[in-house]
Amino acid sequence: MIIEARDLRKTFVVKRRRGKREEVEAVRGIDLEVEPGEVFAVLGPNGAGKTTTVRMLATFTAPTSGTARVAGFDVAKEAAKVRENIGYVSQAGGIDEIAPGIESLLLAARLSGMSRKQAQARADELLTAFSLTEIANRPAKTLSGGQKRRFAIAVGLVTAPPLIFLDEPTTGLDPQNRANLWDEVRKLREQGTSVLLTTHYLDEADALCDRLVIVDQGKIVAEGTPEGLKKEVAGDVVTLRLEGTAAARDLLASQPYIKEVHAEDGILRAYLDDGEHGLPHMLRTLEEHSLGIQSISLDRATLDDVFLKHTGRSLRDAA
Amino acid sequence: MMVRHTMLFLGYELRSLLRNPVWPLFGIMQPVLYLVFFAPLLRSTVPGGDMTDVLAMFTPGSMMMIALFGSMFAGFGLINETRNGVLERLAVSQAWRPAIILGRLLKDVIVLILQAILVIGIAALMGLRIGVPEMVLVLLLMAATGLFAASLSYGLALTLRDENGMSQVVQFFAMPLTLIAGLFLPISLGPQWLQTIAKFNPLYYAVEAGRSLFRGDLSASTIPIAFGLFVVLTALTLTWSVRSLGKLAG
Ligand SMILES: Nc1ncnc2c1ncn2[C@@H]1O[C@H](COP(=O)(O)OP(=O)(O)OP(=O)(O)O)[C@@H](O)[C@H]1O
Numbered sequence: 199m200i201i202e203a204r205d206l207r208k209t210f211v212v213k214r215r216r217g218k219r220e221e222v223e224a225v226r227g228i229d230l231e232v233e234p235g236e237v238f239a240v241l242g243p244n245g246a247g248k249t250t251t252v253r254m255l256a257t258f259t260a261p262t263s264g265t266a267r268v269a270g271f272d273v274a275k276e277a278a279k280v281r282e283n284i285g286y287v288s289q290a291g292g293i294d295e296i297a298p299g300i301e302s303l304l305l306a307a308r309l310s311g312m313s314r315k316q317a318q319a320r321a322d323e324l325l326t327a328f329s330l331t332e333i334a335n336r337p338a339k340t341l342s343g344g345q346k347r348r349f350a351i352a353v354g355l356v357t358a359p360p361l362i363f364l365d366e367p368t369t370g371l372d373p374q375n376r377a378n379l380w381d382e383v384r385k386l387r388e389q390g391t392s393v394l395l396t397t398h399y400l401d402e403a404d405a406l407c408d409r410l411v412i413v414d415q416g417k418i419v420a421e422g423t424p425e426g427l428k429k430e431v432a433g434d435v436v437t438l439r440l441e442g443t444a445a446a447r448d449l450l451a452s453q454p455y456i457k458e459v460h461a462e463d464g465i466l467r468a469y470l471d472d473g474e475h476g477l478p479h480m481l482r483t484l485e486e487h488s489l490g491i492q493s494i495s496l497d498r499a500t501l502d503d504v505f506l507k508h509t510g511r512s513l514r515d516a517a
Numbered sequence: 518m519m520v521r522h523t524m525l526f527l528g529y530e531l532r533s534l535l536r537n538p539v540w541p542l543f544g545i546m547q548p549v550l551y552l553v554f555f556a557p558l559l560r561s562t563v564p565g566g567d568m569t570d571v572l573a574m575f576t577p578g579s580m581m582m583i584a585l586f587g588s589m590f591a592g593f594g595l596i597n598e599t600r601n602g603v604l605e606r607l608a609v610s611q612a613w614r615p616a617i618i619l620g621r622l623l624k625d626v627i628v629l630i631l632q633a634i635l636v637i638g639i640a641a642l643m644g645l646r647i648g649v650p651e652m653v654l655v656l657l658l659m660a661a662t663g664l665f666a667a668s669l670s671y672g673l674a675l676t677l678r679d680e681n682g683m684s685q686v687v688q689f690f691a692m693p694l695t696l697i698a699g700l701f702l703p704i705s706l707g708p709q710w711l712q713t714i715a716k717f718n719p720l721y722y723a724v725e726a727g728r729s730l731f732r733g734d735l736s737a738s739t740i741p742i743a744f745g746l747f748v749v750l751t752a753l754t755l756t757w758s759v760r761s762l763g764k765l766a767g
């Protein structure tokens with residue numbers, strides 16, 4: 199295990215006006231196990247506790263309770279050892295805006311113990327790998343969001359760590375840059391680097407990771423491979439808009455080929471394993487009870503359906 | 518590793534500075550303006566009206582002004598770095614944490630000494646006379662004052678993490694501290710109560726020690742007091758700022 203966390207918790211104490219104190223339970227008991235070489239995703243809406251979890255694993259924030267071993271070392275007692283073995287790219291990026299990106303890269307290399315020559319060689323390697331050579335000497339503030347992000351990741355990889363943390367690596371990037379970044383992550387997996395990334399995009403977790411956890415309000419609500427989690431919900435989902443939602447829900451829930459039904463704002467979502475064959479049955483049943491359908495669609499279940507099943511909310515609404 | 522990392526951060530900061538070497542020149546405008554336009558005015562108030570005496574009295578004050586004002590704002594740049602993730606990244610890197618602050622402090626002191634040399638040079642053109650050992654001591658005294666003010670500023674920046682709050686706090690402290698230090702005119706010209714309050718102001722000792730040095734009086738008691746005070750104060754504020762760096766995570 200490259201990451202092994204047991205019942206991690208973090209409670210922040212926030213000072214309010216007139217000395218009032220408020221406790222924020224950001225992370226409320228998280229267990230994680232990540233294998234070497236895995237791309238592992240932490241998926242969750244805003245405020246779920248993703249950043250806090252990553253910060254605890256990366257030794258930035260001290261856990262309130264619980265333990266974690268990263269690369270074989272305890273995050274609290276052997277923080278220095280952990281730091282030698284990780285790269286960490288924060289949600290904010292952490293690139294000095296005023297200096298050219300190459301400066302951040304070289305400083306990070308030298309701080310890890312490289313000589314001037316080694317640092318230059320490693321920097322050149324990363325600049326080429328991330329197509330940054332041309333913009334290496336421009337002040338970082340003049341770079342686009344995607345270019346800055348690539349610099350941030352290059353800085354995180356400067357020591358060629360066995361494990362890298364990427365906190366929301368694609369937030370704010372356009373689809374093209376997102377796709378490029380996904381390719382970078384896949385390359386890392388090919389090289390055997392373990393990656394823990396956080397995201398609130400379902401498709402990102404789906405496309406990129408080997409395994410994931412879904413977190414909500416500081417707790418893990420589901421864990422597994424993207425396929426496994428989706429299968430758990432059912433293969434397909436039929437989304438219906440119709441009058442008399444309540445009646446239709448009860449009716450559909452009693453059908454043997456339907457696994458589960460959710461009703462929300464006049465929209466019904468019925469989960470079933472074999473949508474192509476189930477759909478005609480469904481239509482007939484609804485017609486027999488003269489429930490008028492306004493619209494209907496058949497889709498493959500997504501991680502959003504997994505989130506919905508476990509939290510009762512859609513990730514799109516929660517985020 | 519401690520020295521190596523400090524030097525790496527110092528080098529990084531100095532390269533940043535060299536990319537924009539004009540900013541520190543703005544910093545010395547204020548004391549230079551005071552020297553050029555205010556010192557001649559003072560001349561008429563001093564018995565004898567000798568410009569050399571006026572400059573010996575006035576130059577230390579204007580030097581302490583850059584040591585204090587210039588350095589008190591040193592922390593502003595760091596506030597942004599608490600938010601843009603730079604400090605977060607460095608905190609979990611293999612960097613020796615105090616080096617993050619020490620590198621910047623050393624850069625601040627180097628800039629300060631260069632500024633001071635320029636100011637002394639201009640004062641010398643106007644007629645100031647000062648011996649070499651005195652001048653070295655004056656520069657060291659400035660360095661000590663600057664170290665204290667800058668590390669205080671870094672501590673404030675890392676604790677407050679708010680530009681508005683920080684500029685209010687700096688203004689709040691800087692103004693009375695400079696007034697009660699006798700920056701422009703010796704406190705000894707003032708009433709007894711003012712002289713009593715001044716005894717509690719570390720900057721007062723720095724200014725007085727500076728005046729003694731400019732007069733060539735190496736035996737003045739304010740000189741060791743000033744150095745001692747600033748060494749102790751710097752140690753305290755530096756420890757505080759490094760501690761605050763560790764508390765960034767909340
Ligand atoms: N330093 C802090 N002090 C106080 N509260 C905090 C702090 N950091 C996070 N929190 C709170 O902890 C909770 C979890 O925050 P966290 O940043 O871990 O969420 P997240 O999942 O990363 O969200 P996002 O997707 O918006 O980045 C939030 O309610 C947040 O307000």
Ligand SMILES: [Mg+2]
Nearest residue numbers: 248249289366
């Ligand atoms: Mg976050």
